[in-house]
Amino acid sequence: MEFEALSSAELSTYLRGVPSLYSLLNEPDELDITEVGDGNLNYVYFATNTRAPDRSVVVKQAPPFLRLVGKTWPLTRHRMEREVAALRRFGALCPAHVPRVYHADSELFLVVMQRLSSHRILRQGLMDGVVYPRLAGHLSTYLAHTLFYGSDLYLASDVKKQAVSAAVNTELCRITEDLVFTWPFEDHPSNVYSPAFARAEIERLWQSPALRVEVGEMKWSFMNDAETLLHGDLHTGSIMVNEDETYVIDPEFAFYGPMGFDIGAVLANLLLAWFSRAWHDRHAEPSGDAPSYGDWLLAQAAAIWNGFASEFATLWREHESRRGSHFIGGDRGGACAEAFRARFIERLFEQSLGFAGCKMIRRIVGMAKVADITSIADNALRATVEVRALRCAEQLLLRRRQLRSIEDVVALARDIASTRPALA
Incomplete structure (x- = not known):
């Protein structure tokens, strides 16, 4: 099946369906989803509770290709699993300098993390x-x-x-x-x-x-x-x-x-x-x-x-x-x-x-x-x-x-x- 990035509606439904994230985001009726990725590899989104703007997370999803180049440069999506493992390892060693991981999904190859909104x-x-x-x-x-x-x-x-x-x-x-x-x-x-x-x-x-x-x-x-x-x-x-x-x-x-x-x-x-x-x-x-x-x-x-x-x-x-x-x-x-x-x-x-x-x-x-x-x-x-x-x-x-x-x-x-x- 050909990869398609999650739509705003799909991502909102997904995040509200994870109990720990639903609680973290203050039980939102809906989420404002903004695609902000300007990197070379992945799709990156901000997901924010429209009723409580201070409740917000970052979502990264790995496509099966190098985003900078496109589908002509395929990549395994399992790289997201390695990134999550590294975030958790570095976070354990330097919690003051590594964003917290809230949730990871090895089937959708995405991670939900702390949003650094004041940085x-x-x-x-x-x-x-x-x-x-x-x-x-x-x-x-x-x-x-x-x-x-x-x-x-x-x-x-x-x-x-x-x-x-x-x-x-x-x-x-x-x-x-x-x-x-x-x-x-x-x-x-x-x-x-x-x-x-x-x-x-x-x-x-x-x-x-x-x-x-x-x-x-x-x-x-x-x-x-x-x-x-x-x-x-x-x-x-x-x-x-x-x-x-x-x-x-x-x-x-x-x-x-x-x-x-x-x-x-x-x-x-x-x-x-x-x-x-x-x-x-x-x-x-x-x-x-x-x-x-x-x-x-x-x-x-x-x-x-x-x-x-x-x-x-x-x-x-x-x-x-x-x-x-x-x-x-x-x-x-x-x-x-x-x-x-x-x-x-x-x-x-x-x-x-x-x-x-x-x-x-x-x-x-x-x-x-x-x-x-x-x-x-x-x-x-x-x-x-x-x-x-x-x-x-x-x-x-x-x-x-x-x-x-x-x-x-x-x-x-x-x-x-x-x-x-x-x-x-």
């Missing part, structure tokens, strides 16, 4: 220049808890291996393998380029052996390093915020992979936001000694990594202290464990920078862009921003072993933004 998508807020004072602390906590508690550093070996086998997400991992690590580095028909973007910049990507080797290493890591349960698509469109709260949504790409992939995705999106903002800040009216919004964006990137590294190490130490043993074996003085911990986090930083570089490149030359950059109406200016972001991404890949701190990354971004690349 907005982070990317929209960043484009509007909104400061979120608790953002870095919340995201560093989310990353530290989800990445640590899904790993062998915390889980028993047999439990971890069983969890890996249960979280296989073949189809959506393949999408990432293609869209992030493969197609942007070849003359693929899915790639999309802005009008003033220089062909030479694109060809330089394809023809650089050193860069392609680094990208190949990141792709291999993505495909083989089952380190922890990842969100899998942690960009600024998958985060909802207000001044006091931060929620991570849409873990449909969740799978067991390399820790640095989620961290790199966050850093990549903040850097793209910063490059799109840097020109504006330099041409804005002077404001004395007050920092610019671009300064705040870079400060968030630094605070997220530094906060994550500190909290992750603390969770690790506390767990080993409770257990009375170290991951690397007996070490009464703890010096060996600390040395291993330092090297682990150093390697994780290198990995995160490599993934950040790949994610930035795909957003410049691949099929799925970011509005931070596509909203720049002047084609020449947009191309200037894109080339700068692209060159930063290249350096993150090529120099990921030499960049020793997030402050080095900030300095690199500032240096690249200070130059005006040739676009001819």
Whole structure:
């Protein structure tokens, strides 16, 4: 039977027919159903009690295809089951930063969740220049808890291996393998380029052996390093915020992979936001000694990594202290464990920078862009921003072993933004 998205009447009847939802929505006679999905994969609805507008939920339903492309790109609907499992797992670890799941239906492949009505998508807020004072602390906590508690550093070996086998997400991992690590580095028909973007910049990507080797290493890591349960698509469109709260949504790409992939995705999106903002800040009216919004964006990137590294190490130490043993074996003085911990986090930083570089490149030359950059109406200016972001991404890949701190990354971004690349 061919798939058809639920009509408003059908969805209203369905929701009122689930006793727990009927009670949650304050026993509605009818529901106002609004389709709000602007993502690549699923249909998304707001369902609101017309008599009690404060009673509202979000409904997501998975069609058997990639919504961005249509029926020519089929996908299994079982991906919704994996998203629900990830939401529940992450919600147990970080209840303050993951929306609650109220109901899931494995026959209709839909989930009903908490509606974050007083929040907005982070990317929209960043484009509007909104400061979120608790953002870095919340995201560093989310990353530290989800990445640590899904790993062998915390889980028993047999439990971890069983969890890996249960979280296989073949189809959506393949999408990432293609869209992030493969197609942007070849003359693929899915790639999309802005009008003033220089062909030479694109060809330089394809023809650089050193860069392609680094990208190949990141792709291999993505495909083989089952380190922890990842969100899998942690960009600024998958985060909802207000001044006091931060929620991570849409873990449909969740799978067991390399820790640095989620961290790199966050850093990549903040850097793209910063490059799109840097020109504006330099041409804005002077404001004395007050920092610019671009300064705040870079400060968030630094605070997220530094906060994550500190909290992750603390969770690790506390767990080993409770257990009375170290991951690397007996070490009464703890010096060996600390040395291993330092090297682990150093390697994780290198990995995160490599993934950040790949994610930035795909957003410049691949099929799925970011509005931070596509909203720049002047084609020449947009191309200037894109080339700068692209060159930063290249350096993150090529120099990921030499960049020793997030402050080095900030300095690199500032240096690249200070130059005006040739676009001819």
